[in-house]
Amino acid sequence: MIVAGVMSGTSADGINVALVRVASARRARTRGLLDFELLGHAEYPYPITVRKFILATMNSQRASVADLARLNFLLGELYADAILATQRRFRVKAELVGCHGQTIYHQGDAAAFLGRKLAVTWQTGEGAVIAARVGLPVVSDFRPADMAAGGKGAPLVPYLDFLLYRDPRIGRIVQNIGGIANLTAIPAGASSAQVIAFDTGPGNMVIDAVMERLFRKPYDRDGRVAASGTVLNRVVVDILRQPFFRLRPPKTAGREEFGREFAQKFMRRCGRAASRDVAATTTALTARSIAESVRRLVLKKQGSYREFIVSGGGARNPTLMTMLAVELRPLGLRMHSSDEFGLPSEAKEATAFALLAYETWNRRPSNMPSATGAKRPAVLGKISYA
Ligand SMILES: Nc1ncnc2c1ncn2[C@@H]1O[C@H](COP(=O)(O)OP(=O)(O)O)[C@@H](O)[C@H]1O
Numbered sequence: 001m002i003v004a005g006v007m008s009g010t011s012a013d014g015i016n017v018a019l020v021r022v023a024s025a026r027r028a029r030t031r032g033l034l035d036f037e038l039l040g041h042a043e044y045p046y047p048i049t050v051r052k053f054i055l056a057t058m059n060s061q062r063a064s065v066a067d068l069a070r071l072n073f074l075l076g077e078l079y080a081d082a083i084l085a086t087q088r089r090f091r092v093k094a095e096l097v098g099c100h101g102q103t104i105y106h107q108g109d110a111a112a113f114l115g116r117k118l119a120v121t122w123q124t125g126e127g128a129v130i131a132a133r134v135g136l137p138v139v140s141d142f143r144p145a146d147m148a149a150g151g152k153g154a155p156l157v158p159y160l161d162f163l164l165y166r167d168p169r170i171g172r173i174v175q176n177i178g179g180i181a182n183l184t185a186i187p188a189g190a191s192s193a194q195v196i197a198f199d200t201g202p203g204n205m206v207i208d209a210v211m212e213r214l215f216r217k218p219y220d221r222d223g224r225v226a227a228s229g230t231v232l233n234r235v236v237v238d239i240l241r242q243p244f245f246r247l248r249p250p251k252t253a254g255r256e257e258f259g260r261e262f263a264q265k266f267m268r269r270c271g272r273a274a275s276r277d278v279a280a281t282t283t284a285l286t287a288r289s290i291a292e293s294v295r296r297l298v299l300k301k302q303g304s305y306r307e308f309i310v311s312g313g314g315a316r317n318p319t320l321m322t323m324l325a326v327e328l329r330p331l332g333l334r335m336h337s338s339d340e341f342g343l344p345s346e347a348k349e350a351t352a353f354a355l356l357a358y359e360t361w362n363r364r365p366s367n368m369p370s371a372t373g374a375k376r377p378a379v380l381g382k383i384s385y386a
């Protein structure tokens with residue numbers, strides 16, 4: 001079956017579409033797991049006004065209900081356009097769509113609300129609109145089922161990481177650096193229950209916010225600004241003392257933790273430092289928080305993991321990658337790009353949602369309780385029929 005996976009992450013940079021051929025594996029060794037092949041991948045930036053609106057909505061204490069309803073339908077249209085354009089470009093017709101949607105709020109931990117304690121999440125982008133425009137069934141809204149089963153609703157991509165990167169002899173850590181950075185650690189010869197996965201903290205989110213604020217740029221292209229500055233070490237050390245970084249997994253983060261407020265506090269801590277030094281420091285914060293997470297929360301003994309595989313937009317920032325490599329070397333980890341393993345770095349998350357949709361279509365669970373903290377496996381998502 002050919003499935004179109006559609007992802008738009010917390011960076012709100014745009015829409016990624018992956019066309020994936022999926023089948024249930026027949027080989028005895030991998031029975032129960034999926035076989036898949038990426039047929040094509042394309043990326044569509046959101047129009048500037050849409051990105052601005054999404055970012056404002058995610059950060060706001062008050063939003064208009066009418067506008068939220070409109071955004072839901074608008075994104076449905078944009079996702080449908082993106083899928084149709086990708087099908088034309090690769091001359092491939094999908095049979096099913098898996099669409100993550102745009103997260104506008106995520107709170108993985110239960111908190112009191114009107115007399116109940118609730119963990120909640122909201123991904124928007126109307127599945128019924130996509131189904132009608134594209135003429136295909138659509139699986140959307142993946143996270144609530146995991147949360148209803150007691151999980152944090154994230155991360156879900158470890159399902160793909162396990163399929164791709166498990167190895168009988170090599171322990172691997174897979175790091176995605178999107179708006180938020182998250183890792184999946186797969187010990188050598190692990191079963192899916194032994195996988196560790198959690199959000200390590202900010203990925204590009206704070207870097208982007210600093211660039212917007214101090215340079216009027218959406219991001220630090222090729223890490224050039226950060227490369228020209230000097231890291232304020234004391235600020236990084238200070239911030240890494242915050243509770244989130246010390247929490248044990250499972251744990252998730254979003255704009256609620258590392259959004260505009262965090263960025264403002266971060267810039268205040270940098271005091272009168274030159275803008276380029278602030279950019280260098282926020283880049284170091286991402287690198288250091290990843291390395292610290294690996295050291296404190298993953299590595300039990302030196303050498304139990306050998307390979308460190310990076311994906312996501314952050315992998316395109318050479319300054320960040322160099323800082324990270326320097327941090328990882330003493331831990332005995334070698335850095336690789338997801339591209340080296342046959343899946344282009346930027347296509348990974350969209351591919352994951354194609355696989356998750358395929359599982360849902362076949363009524364099979366695809367959350368990973370070891371990663372999300374769910375009490376049980378859950379069939380994820382809701383289906384809209386064309
Ligand atoms: N050439 C580049 N140089 C530096 N940073 C980049 C580059 N390309 C992408 N990025 C960063 O990656 C981010 C998008 O990453 P992505 O993996 O799409 O995140 P998300 O999953 O949150 O949407 C951009 O906002 C930007 O910060």
Ligand SMILES: [Mg+2]
Nearest residue numbers: 009011013014
């Ligand atoms: Mg993105």
